[in-house]
Amino acid sequence: MEKQILTTKNVKLSYGDFEALHGIDLAFNEHEITALIGPSGCGKSTYLRCLNRMNDQIDGVNISGEFKLHDTDIYGENTDVVELRKHIGMVFQQPNPFPMSIYDNVVFGLRVAGVRDKAKLDEAVQTALKQAAIWDEVKDKLDQNALALSGGQQQRICIARALAVSPDVLLLDEPTSALDPHSSRQIEATLLQLKEQYTIITVTHNLQQAARIADRTAFFLQGDLIEAASTKQIFMNPEHEQTRDFITGRFG
Amino acid sequence: MDKIRESILTTSRASKLERRGKIISLTCLGGICLVVVAIFGFIAYRGLMTFTSDHVSIIKFLTGTEWNPSVSKNGAPLVGALPMIAGSFLITILATVLAIPFAIGTALMMTDITPKTGTRILQPVLELLVGIPSVVYGFIGLTVVVPAIRTVFGGSGFGILSGTFVLFVMVLPTITSMTVDSLSSVPKDYRSASLALGATRWQTIYKVVLRSATPGILTAIVFGMARAFGEALAVQMVVGNATLMPYSLVAPASTLTSVLTTGIGNTVMGTVQNDALWSLALILLLMSLAFNLAIHLIARRGAMKR
Numbered sequence: 001m002e003k004q005i006l007t008t009k010n011v012k013l014s015y016g017d018f019e020a021l022h023g024i025d026l027a028f029n030e031h032e033i034t035a036l037i038g039p040s041g042c043g044k045s046t047y048l049r050c051l052n053r054m055n056d057q058i059d060g061v062n063i064s065g066e067f068k069l070h071d072t073d074i075y076g077e078n079t080d081v082v083e084l085r086k087h088i089g090m091v092f093q094q095p096n097p098f099p100m101s102i103y104d105n106v107v108f109g110l111r112v113a114g115v116r117d118k119a120k121l122d123e124a125v126q127t128a129l130k131q132a133a134i135w136d137e138v139k140d141k142l143d144q145n146a147l148a149l150s151g152g153q154q155q156r157i158c159i160a161r162a163l164a165v166s167p168d169v170l171l172l173d174e175p176t177s178a179l180d181p182h183s184s185r186q187i188e189a190t191l192l193q194l195k196e197q198y199t200i201i202t203v204t205h206n207l208q209q210a211a212r213i214a215d216r217t218a219f220f221l222q223g224d225l226i227e228a229a230s231t232k233q234i235f236m237n238p239e240h241e242q243t244r245d246f247i248t249g250r251f252g
Numbered sequence: 253m254d255k256i257r258e259s260i261l262t263t264s265r266a267s268k269l270e271r272r273g274k275i276i277s278l279t280c281l282g283g284i285c286l287v288v289v290a291i292f293g294f295i296a297y298r299g300l301m302t303f304t305s306d307h308v309s310i311i312k313f314l315t316g317t318e319w320n321p322s323v324s325k326n327g328a329p330l331v332g333a334l335p336m337i338a339g340s341f342l343i344t345i346l347a348t349v350l351a352i353p354f355a356i357g358t359a360l361m362m363t364d365i366t367p368k369t370g371t372r373i374l375q376p377v378l379e380l381l382v383g384i385p386s387v388v389y390g391f392i393g394l395t396v397v398v399p400a401i402r403t404v405f406g407g408s409g410f411g412i413l414s415g416t417f418v419l420f421v422m423v424l425p426t427i428t429s430m431t432v433d434s435l436s437s438v439p440k441d442y443r444s445a446s447l448a449l450g451a452t453r454w455q456t457i458y459k460v461v462l463r464s465a466t467p468g469i470l471t472a473i474v475f476g477m478a479r480a481f482g483e484a485l486a487v488q489m490v491v492g493n494a495t496l497m498p499y500s501l502v503a504p505a506s507t508l509t510s511v512l513t514t515g516i517g518n519t520v521m522g523t524v525q526n527d528a529l530w531s532l533a534l535i536l537l538l539m540s541l542a543f544n545l546a547i548h549l550i551a552r553r554g555a556m557k558r
Contacts, residue, residue, distance in 0.1 A: 052448060059368070082450050090448035096441035099464050109449035112459065158445070165450060 002029035011065035024225045033200040035210035038220035052088040089167035093174040095154035097146035105146045109165035132160035133190045152183025172202040299534030301527040319495035321525040331528040340507040344480040347419035359431035381425040390489035393418035405502040410492030413501040419480045427476040434468020470550045478543035484509035
């Protein structure tokens with residue numbers, strides 16, 4: 001059996017009186033890609049954002065349940081959120097590079113962590129950009145504004161930026177939904193390479209994408225986790241009627 | 253066939269209305285342009301009289317330190333505007349520099365630190381501050397700030413420093429509300445991305461939010477300076493109105509606007525005294541043009557960076 005890096009038990013989340021997640025039990029294996037699928041508003045993105053505590057900023061949010069990265073409690077009293085986020089990185093739906101140079105974008109996480117050594121930063125930039133498969137395209141213009149790049153390139157800069165901090169887990173919130181099919185395919189190829197070194201959890205609306213890249217798939221519906229299994233099983237032989245309906249496009 | 257032909261070839265009611273609307277807007281626009289050109293022309297015409305008909309050299313006007321238009325010396329009246337120019341710039345710069353940290357701090361409070369209470373309490377407060385007439389500010393300056401400065405620094409209490417404090421309160425809401433606009437136009441995604449990379453909230457504000465908002469904040473500062481430079485009444489009430497070089501911040505001094513407001517009613521059109529005041533007005537006008545130009549330049553450079 002694979003080693004589980006991130007486990008969650010009985011995760012509940014509510015905004016005021018409204019409960020958005022009704023007790024999710026889900027665990028993630030190391031060096032695998034897990035896809036979270038489900039119709040809009042089913043809670044998959046909300047769940048994803050619990051994992052690196054991005055929901056903390058929202059007023060009136062109440063989160064309960066057990067979250068563990070290895071054996072450490074993510075919501076523990078002594079847990080430093082800032083440190084936690086260095087271990088669990090995140091890439092967002094809209095490519096959101098900062099309005100600064102490509103170089104400054106990629107080293108941002110290292111700089112805020114206090115790394116000042118130029119040689120170290122240079123090396124990290126090269127490694128991260130290579131991992132995100134964009135090094136060849138930008139190596140000659142690292143001091144150019146990242147916003148001048150195309151959407152797909154920007155998203156890969158964002159991936160590189162998240163990788164530069166060397167996280168253990170990479171969360172992706174619909175990373176390709178704002179991109180054209182060609183750029184999406186490039187990002188998918190990048191993710192497949194990255195799983196050698198990282199554990200990847202991605203939310204996606206694109207079922208084919210989940211089928212192409214994910215090792216495991218979890219199906220969410222109205223704040224419940226209906227089914228989580230190997231991608232093959234979910235797509236070929238799901239246990240639940242609702243999963244089958246969703247996969248075959250009968251709703252969602 | 254003929255029906256279609258007829259309906260296409262006659263001008264419809266809607267098209268007539270359209271043309272009429274266009275004519276009305278153009279007339280209004282032309283009227284406004286005419287007024288602006290007339291103001292510029294008139295001020296320039298009167299302002300240049302000092303140099304053309306009263307034979308004052310421009311250099312002497314800008315660098316002279318003695319202001320006494322009714323007295324002539326060596327064939328030309330004593331109209332050295334440097335004390336007022338220096339006074340205006342000093343008060344403007346000091347008030348703006350003093351206001352910047354407060355404005356940015358308040359704006360951050362409203363957008364990033366406590367957005368809820370920030371917008372609920374600070375927003376109305378700011379709007380109120382903008383709405384207070386400048387004579388009220390001047391009056392408060394006269395009864396509170398001037399005596400306070402007198403007690404602390406001695407002297408009469410009138411001077412650049414009192415003007416600075418009064419103007420500081422007056423430009424604060426301008427700079428703050430424009431800084432708020434600029435900070436809230438920084439995409440929320442930038443903040444999320446920065447936090448997700450392990451930056452603290454302060455690092456996020458400092459390295460991402462403020463940095464992305466810099467062009468907007470600079471524009472806000474220049475707007476504040478323009479307002480400070482042009483403010484007349486409140487400054488005139490606390491600055492002391494002595495047309496002397498401001499050798500000390502707590503000594504009575506004057507600004508371009510304060511000399512204009514005190515002097516313009518006491519001179520006769522066409523006299524040297526009156527012409528000299530128009531020249532001061534011309535400088536004011538040119539300065540506000542310069543501020544406007546600066547705002548446009550900053551905005552354009554900011555737009556290019558994005």
